[in-house]
Amino acid sequence: MDLLTRRYTVIFPFNSDGTQVLLGLKKRGMGVGLWNGFGGKPELGETIDKCARRELKEECGLEARSMQHVGVLLMKSTTSGQVEVFVYTAKDIVGDVIESDEMKPKWFKVADLTYKDTYKEAREWWPTMLQGNKFVARFEFVDAAITSKEIKHVDAKQLALLRSSAIGP
Numbered sequence: 001m002d003l004l005t006r007r008y009t010v011i012f013p014f015n016s017d018g019t020q021v022l023l024g025l026k027k028r029g030m031g032v033g034l035w036n037g038f039g040g041k042p043e044l045g046e047t048i049d050k051c052a053r054r055e056l057k058e059e060c061g062l063e064a065r066s067m068q069h070v071g072v073l074l075m076k077s078t079t080s081g082q083v084e085v086f087v088y089t090a091k092d093i094v095g096d097v098i099e100s101d102e103m104k105p106k107w108f109k110v111a112d113l114t115y116k117d118t119y120k121e122a123r124e125w126w127p128t129m130l131q132g133n134k135f136v137a138r139f140e141f142v143d144a145a146i147t148s149k150e151i152k153h154v155d156a157k158q159l160a161l162l163r164s165s166a167i168g169p
């Protein structure tokens, strides 16, 4: 990662039997009008794990009793530069779902996801995540078009290495 890479987290909560995923409709800023997991930028000195937990609570009211780091997205775009997104899932959650200033949450059946009104690349990597695989995905964009993509399955150790390089102070 260089200084110009922007780092984000995104976390996807699931119901207890894993058949439904909670998505949020972004109400403002980046990705407005699109369904996505919950997340955002780490605060100064915050680990990405803590960021993922905090954003989940702030944006939809849920707390993750446990969560799994399942992937990393590496995006390069002619319009918005480089982005690195750490992807988490949470299958053991507590609390009541609430709407926040940023997100309008809604449960979706995993089997019925249409990818309508999601980020363009979501349909490329969400299936890998939804099948329970760990991955690193790279996308390149020229303007809004995907010009290159690669999705690699990785193991927990490889992800831990990527995560440890992003932990910061």
Ligand SMILES: CNc1ncnc2c1ncn2[C@@H]1O[C@H](COP(=O)(O)OP(=O)(O)OP(=O)(O)O)[C@@H](O)[C@H]1O
Binding pocket: 008, 009, 010, 011, 029, 030, 031, 036, 037, 038, 039, 040, 041, 042, 073, 075, 083, 085, 119
């Ligand atoms: C490019 N491909 C991507 N695919 C999937 N998710 C992506 C993403 N890039 C960023 N993310 C997510 O996008 C939101 C931006 O966060 P954003 O609202 O800017 O950050 P944060 O919540 O810190 O904002 P405030 O500064 O508090 O408004 C946040 O949901 C984060 O999870």
